[in-house]
Amino acid sequence: MRKFFLTIITSFLTLTLFAQQPYFQQSLKYSIDVTLNDKEKSLKGFETINYKNNSTTALDFIWFHIWPNAYKNESTALFQQIRSDTSRKEKLQNITYGSIDGLNFKVDGQAAKTEAHPNPQYIDIIKLILPKALKPGDSINISTGFNVKLPNYFSRSGYADTEFMITQWYPKPAVFDRDGWHEFPYLDMGEFYSEYANYTVNITLPSNYVVGATGVMQNETELADYKRIGTKNVSFRTDKPELYNPKTKSATKTLAYAINNVPDFAWFADKDLVIQYDTVKLASGKVVDAFSYYHNKKNTLWVNSIDYIKDATQKYSKWIGEY
Structure with a gap:
């Protein structure tokens, strides 16, 4: 009884200490290079993360999400959740598995060790042991290569026919806030609590993909082509839209993207996507680009998708905060 009482006191003190910390967010900057192999349904990537500790706690380790491993076998939390719901378990028929490997973490150029999560279902979470404690206010650079085998599409990420839906795909630090670490597994039903970060991402893939x-x-010529095609397809909403035709004679291309202060980076690619483009003027007068991408099918309601996107952007900017 005495031991149990002490455990409760210790847990209470730990939670109290976290709760007393002032509000903060960790600062992350990603630089990612990734190549899509559309024949093997795989990704090969390398990332560098600048991680600044804005908390008042020195960190000896960082939990990392390696979410593609959620697709690795049927003992993961993802599969267990889907199979526990009779209305959704049919989606697991005729699936292919996915995974991530090739991890070789370095911290400021020094090789770093990792440890598995103690929960055997959480093979999509690992602990990165830091060579030395990351003090409050200090920053480190974390780098690693990674290889992803994509599953067929049955839960957010994967491939279907010629289409690739690439989400939750790169090694990603879990959130550390004043309540502590949030190293939860990938689930089919549930959202993802993520640190806001800045991203620069280079995507290399076959040239004929949209x-x-x-x-x-950041590719001026490619962006101008998307806008030209997209503008025409908005003006003439027919069953015969203009489709993308790559200008390069090279078998592959590299597209560069940049964005600041967002919680995640996702991308989608296919060969027959119709592009629509317009601009959205917000209440403040700010003008933002709006793109729509959909499959080229007859009599599809997606010919009006750009209107839905513009309306949603304006309303959410009014309700929540400007885009």
């Missing part, structure tokens, strides 16, 4: 991604495309 890509929709988080952030602003």
Whole structure:
């Protein structure tokens, strides 16, 4: 009884100490290079993360999400959740598995060790042991390569026919806030609590793919082509839209994207996507670009998708905060 009482006191003190910390957010900056192999349904990437500790706590380790491992086998929290719901378990018929490997973490150029999560279902979470404590206010650079085998699409990320939906795909630090670490697994039903961060991402893939991604495309010629095609397809909403035709003769291309202060980076790619483009003027007078991407099918309601996007952007900017 005495031991149990002491455990409760210790837990209470730990929670109290976290709760007394002032509000803060960790500062992250990602630089990611990734290549899509559309034949093997795989990604090969390398990332560098500048991680600044804005908390009042020195950190000896950082929990990392390696969420593609949620698709690795049927013992993960993802599979267990889907199978526990009779209305959704049919989606697991005829699936292919996914995974992530090739991790070789370095911290400021020094090799760093990792440890598995103690929960055997959480193979999509690892602990990165820091070579030395990261003091409050200090920053480190974390780097690693990674290889992702994509699953077929049955839960947010994967491939379907010629389409690639790339979400929750790169090694990502879990959130550390005044309540402590939030190292939860990938789930089919549930959202993702993530640190806001700045991203620069280079995506290399076959030249004939259209890509929709988080952030602003930095390739001026490609962006201008998307806008030209998209503007025409908005003006003439027919069953015969103008489709993207790559200008380069090279077999592959690299598209660069940049975005600041967002919680995640996702991207989508396919060969037959119709592009629509327009601008949205917000209440403050700010003008933002709006793109829509959809499959080229007859009599589709998606010919009006750009209108839905513009309306949603204006309303959410009014309700929550400007885009």
